[in-house]
Amino acid sequence: MVDSFIHDVPAARVVFANGSIAQVGPELDRLGCSRALLVAGGPEAQFADRIEADLGPRVVARFSDVVMHVPVDIAERAVTLARESGADSVIALGGGSSTGMAKAIAKETGLPILAVPTTYAGSEMTSIWGMTEGRRKTTGRDLRVLPKTVVYDPELTISLPAEISAASGMNAIAHLVEGLYAPGVSPISFLQAREGIRALAAGLPKVADDPTSLDARCDALYGAWLAGWTLGTTGMGVHHKICHTLGGTYDLPHAPSHSAVIAYATDFNSQHAPDAMAAIVRGLNAGGIACTDAAQGIWDLAVRIGAPVSLAEVGFDAESVDEAAAIVAEAQPVNPRPVDHAGVEGVLRAALAGVRPAGGAQ
Numbered sequence: 001m002v003d004s005f006i007h008d009v010p011a012a013r014v015v016f017a018n019g020s021i022a023q024v025g026p027e028l029d030r031l032g033c034s035r036a037l038l039v040a041g042g043p044e045a046q047f048a049d050r051i052e053a054d055l056g057p058r059v060v061a062r063f064s065d066v067v068m069h070v071p072v073d074i075a076e077r078a079v080t081l082a083r084e085s086g087a088d089s090v091i092a093l094g095g096g097s098s099t100g101m102a103k104a105i106a107k108e109t110g111l112p113i114l115a116v117p118t119t120y121a122g123s124e125m126t127s128i129w130g131m132t133e134g135r136r137k138t139t140g141r142d143l144r145v146l147p148k149t150v151v152y153d154p155e156l157t158i159s160l161p162a163e164i165s166a167a168s169g170m171n172a173i174a175h176l177v178e179g180l181y182a183p184g185v186s187p188i189s190f191l192q193a194r195e196g197i198r199a200l201a202a203g204l205p206k207v208a209d210d211p212t213s214l215d216a217r218c219d220a221l222y223g224a225w226l227a228g229w230t231l232g233t234t235g236m237g238v239h240h241k242i243c244h245t246l247g248g249t250y251d252l253p254h255a256p257s258h259s260a261v262i263a264y265a266t267d268f269n270s271q272h273a274p275d276a277m278a279a280i281v282r283g284l285n286a287g288g289i290a291c292t293d294a295a296q297g298i299w300d301l302a303v304r305i306g307a308p309v310s311l312a313e314v315g316f317d318a319e320s321v322d323e324a325a326a327i328v329a330e331a332q333p334v335n336p337r338p339v340d341h342a343g344v345e346g347v348l349r350a351a352l353a354g355v356r357p358a359g360g361a362q
């Protein structure tokens, strides 16, 4: 029997092709825009030069001070530049940090975003914004920050180092896992999440073996698109709340933290979300990761691709467990298994130890 559901999918135009960076100009035209602010930092800014050369005077300014978790003071400078340059649009080129900075601009100015993602973070498919002030990270949803167009060019991900690709891929897996048991999941988003797990399980090991394989990069980026879409259209549970806290309060790196927690958060929920667990196992098996338990399969995938499975490895300190568990428990994230201090502490301690889950946890 089909359960009741709401399938709420805000529209974004998605262009997915090798070499599609050449489509950024035509896609900007399609949006009716001609004065873009180009946001790009880090090594991926090499592709911003290509966009600037293609678009010429249609790029009116460039913002390259991209910092993870969008510090409020830096976002304010980006908003000022958008206003002073008379931009009518924002091109977000790069990982979730670039997209996040572009979203901060869109939230204040209402300018449309054209996103060109170069990691597997998935922010380009969501209306979720995030900003950090001091040790506090605030997030919210606002349709104005959802990119109007997303150009996925797998060729741009070839330069993403193997280690970052692996952690970022596990970040995408985490979106898919939590989407599968979110109250907002619909029959279609359920299938899309399972397909995303299959694509990432197939692509990420090949990326780990050969980061220059374009076939592997296509599979992984396709899975990342489905993951971002799942994140944007369902809801997230205890895992995302834990990682939000690790990033916002302890300044831990985003994707590696997700990678180090997701197997243990899945283990925590395993007896409370049987349909989701079966879909994870099916997706992993179809992608070539043999397993009978979802948490173990996720852990095996992470180890296979060299992604972190231990929070100690990511820089989390055992002395912070109690405080972090209190923050997460107090937030009461919507989750299949009720979330209390002891439960979160268990997930954090397991993630600190980094040992393969026993499977079938109660």
Ligand SMILES: NC(=O)c1ccc[n+]([C@@H]2O[C@H](COP(=O)([O-])OP(=O)(O)OC[C@H]3O[C@@H](n4cnc5c(N)ncnc54)[C@H](O)[C@@H]3O)[C@@H](O)[C@H]2O)c1
Pocket: 041, 042, 043, 044, 068, 069, 070, 094, 095, 096, 097, 098, 100, 118, 119, 120, 121, 122, 123, 124, 126, 127, 128, 129, 130, 156, 157, 158, 159, 160, 161, 164, 168, 171, 231, 247, 254, 255
């Ligand atoms: N709002 C949302 O829906 C959402 C979703 C996911 C992540 N996020 C946010 O995104 C941020 C994390 O994003 P991320 O994990 O993509 O990190 P990131 O954007 O900081 O990128 C990680 C690293 O990879 C480098 N990089 C990116 N693309 C590259 C390429 N093609 N070649 C070489 N190097 C490259 C970057 O310079 C950076 O050093 C966090 O702030 C997180 O909160 C938001």
